[in-house]
Amino acid sequence: MSFFKKLKDKFTKQEETVEESQALEHKDESNESNETEESAEAETVEDSSEDNAEAVTAVEESESDEEPSIQSVEETQPELLPEEKKESIADKFKKGLSKTRNNFSSKVNDLVAKYRKVDEDFFEELEEILIGADVGVNTVMELIEELEMEVKRRNIKDTSEMREVISEKLVEIYQGDENEGVQELNVNNDGLSVVLFVGVNGVGKTTTIGKMAHRLKQEGKTVMLAAGDTFRAGAIEQLEVWGERVGVDVIKHSAGSDPAAVVYDAVQAAKARGVDVLLCDTAGRLQNKVNLMNELSKVKKVISREVPDAPHDVMLVLDATTGQNAMSQAKTFSETTDVTGIVLTKLDGTAKGGIVLAIRNELNIPVKYVGLGEKMTDLQTFDPDAFVYGLFADMLEETEEA
Numbered sequence: 001m002s003f004f005k006k007l008k009d010k011f012t013k014q015e016e017t018v019e020e021s022q023a024l025e026h027k028d029e030s031n032e033s034n035e036t037e038e039s040a041e042a043e044t045v046e047d048s049s050e051d052n053a054e055a056v057t058a059v060e061e062s063e064s065d066e067e068p069s070i071q072s073v074e075e076t077q078p079e080l081l082p083e084e085k086k087e088s089i090a091d092k093f094k095k096g097l098s099k100t101r102n103n104f105s106s107k108v109n110d111l112v113a114k115y116r117k118v119d120e121d122f123f124e125e126l127e128e129i130l131i132g133a134d135v136g137v138n139t140v141m142e143l144i145e146e147l148e149m150e151v152k153r154r155n156i157k158d159t160s161e162m163r164e165v166i167s168e169k170l171v172e173i174y175q176g177d178e179n180e181g182v183q184e185l186n187v188n189n190d191g192l193s194v195v196l197f198v199g200v201n202g203v204g205k206t207t208t209i210g211k212m213a214h215r216l217k218q219e220g221k222t223v224m225l226a227a228g229d230t231f232r233a234g235a236i237e238q239l240e241v242w243g244e245r246v247g248v249d250v251i252k253h254s255a256g257s258d259p260a261a262v263v264y265d266a267v268q269a270a271k272a273r274g275v276d277v278l279l280c281d282t283a284g285r286l287q288n289k290v291n292l293m294n295e296l297s298k299v300k301k302v303i304s305r306e307v308p309d310a311p312h313d314v315m316l317v318l319d320a321t322t323g324q325n326a327m328s329q330a331k332t333f334s335e336t337t338d339v340t341g342i343v344l345t346k347l348d349g350t351a352k353g354g355i356v357l358a359i360r361n362e363l364n365i366p367v368k369y370v371g372l373g374e375k376m377t378d379l380q381t382f383d384p385d386a387f388v389y390g391l392f393a394d395m396l397e398e399t400e401e402a
């Protein structure tokens, strides 16, 4: 089966399944809508349980002796906008990658139209297009080499066959030798899992935590948030807004307090309440600020002391629109802390989505999730097939026999 046919089958079938499940959801909703409306209001309570009071004092070098505040909300499913419900994964990637598609795929189409024969000039221009899409020089070189070999192996002469070969190789380059498939958050199904979110200011960390909490809730897990960004003005309140919106508790101290103390309290509260996943926000640490990096290792130490094998994931959040700057942030963070996965946000906001490939190939850290918009449902697991589908969607959909 051709590669394009495989993609088309995979994503067209998925769309049908989404439509079927939406029809079912619609049925359920009409029965539940009254209950949801009643429980939508969230309330804030001060928690004075013994566990939490001890928690603060037990943190090493903790400067804070305040009692943690828990923004507690009633268990509820958030209201989704109609357009948030009906999109399939293929739709999401197609919409989210429209800027990159318009930039990259249309250039590839022009290239194919310009050169009939696959020759050196063709590859030279293709190289420029890939570099312009932020695929990264090393990855581009590797990709071009692979393409040249494939062209020889299959004896391809006509450039019209190249779009499919390029797509196939993009997926292969992403998957590398290990081909571990689509990677989700590493959560322990038996007991509390703790996930730490790191990254510089403004990359979309808080938004990502909110979206992730929503995803996990949809999967039936109980979730709690820790407001560990005590540094940036407004960060705690922003996380609280997400907590209310998604319907999960937020553990916080006041602004400027010790993040390790906040996280310690959150771990104790999560244990006491039998929560499945604790998502911890942290301050936007600039890579050159040693003290902030030390703060991060203190937070990690507290978590691993309290929960065996934790943190289960350290997710580095990067902004795709910052291009090669995101690459250098990734390098610095991975040298300082054990980054286990990447969330690449704002992929919808860039025409240079090739950065996904550069990150995966050059840093060898999996891009586990991508942000494809600002809505609660716009965080998707990164699937290289869906990515390539998004890149070539128009062409794939037009081609009957693809």
Ligand SMILES: Nc1nc2c(ncn2[C@@H]2O[C@H](COP(=O)(O)OP(=O)(O)OP(=O)(O)O)[C@@H](O)[C@H]2O)c(=O)[nH]1
Pocket: 199, 200, 201, 202, 203, 204, 205, 206, 207, 208, 229, 232, 235, 283, 284, 345, 346, 347, 348, 349, 370, 371, 372, 373, 374, 378
């Ligand atoms: N288009 C788009 N916007 C996003 C995405 N993710 C986040 N944003 C927006 O990016 C902006 C910054 O997001 P925040 O979550 O405040 O960033 P942050 O990293 O928490 O900021 P700090 O707390 O300062 O580190 C917000 O306006 C978000 O709505 C995405 O995937 N797509």
